[in-house]
Amino acid sequence: MxxxxxxxxxxxxxxxxxxxxxxxxxxxxxxxxxPESQEAKNLKNELYTIVNEQVGATSNMDKIRISNLVVSKNSGGWDVELSLNADKGFTMISTKQMMWQEAIKILAAVSEIDQLDEVSISWIYPVLNEQKDVEYKNVMSFTLDKATRDQLVWENLEPSILPDLVYDYEEHLILSE
CATH class of the missing domain: 1.20.5 (Single alpha-helices involved in coiled-coils or other helix-helix interfaces)
Known part of the structure; x- marks a missing residue:
């Protein structure tokens, strides 16, 4: 029992x-x-508009410009991660310079949004892998915080100094060829 x-x-x-x-x-x-908050949806829509107005909705290689856009709330505001398809220049040097120039256009415009804290940009570009197949890979990435963005005079910014202003700057070897 x-x-x-x-x-x-x-x-x-x-x-x-x-x-x-x-x-x-x-x-x-x-x-x-x-579900995503209305504030996050509004911010994403505003960022899509800014990117499309500043650098176009598609790259010159017929790729949709924004590959991925993530917004996340933090204690000080919003963090943004943009993954963008890059334009192709005549040389790799001109391609890299275009990435810097286009990033500056985007960063200048998004700096007008007060609630943004960190903005991370990653540029995607076609790269040959070991099997000689084309893969679209992240070839440049960096982050810029609000304090630094607020100190810059965007109209006078020389694109070549962008890597010195940002943090977590990474560049694929292909951009040095």
Whole structure:
């Protein structure tokens, strides 16, 4: 008899914990899958408009300019991650310079949005892999914070100094060829 009571008690305890764990997973899942806020949607729309107006909706290689756009809320405002398809220049040097020039156009325009904190830009460009197949890869990336953006006089900014102004600047070897 005691064995039957102990088994019944274990089943009730197991059922309780199963329900409790399910409720926790549902709550966490609902939090993680929370729909994007209207503020985030508005900010994304504004950023799409800025990029399209400043550098065009497509690259000169017929790729949609914005490959990916992520906005995330932080304690000081919003962080933005832009992945953009780059234009092709006559040489790799001119291609890199175009990336800098276009990034400055975008950064100058987004600097007017007060609630933006960090803006990260990544440029995507076709690169041959080891099998000699073309892959679209991140060839340049960097981040610029609000404090630095607010100090710059965008009209007088020489594109070649952009790597010295930003942080986390990375450049693929292809841009040095």
């Amino acid at each position: 005691i064995l039957i009571i102990a088994i019944a008690h274990k089943k009730k305890l197991l059922s309780f914990w199963s329900v409790a764990i399910a409720v926790i997973f549902i709550a966490i899942g609902g939090w993680l899958l929370k």
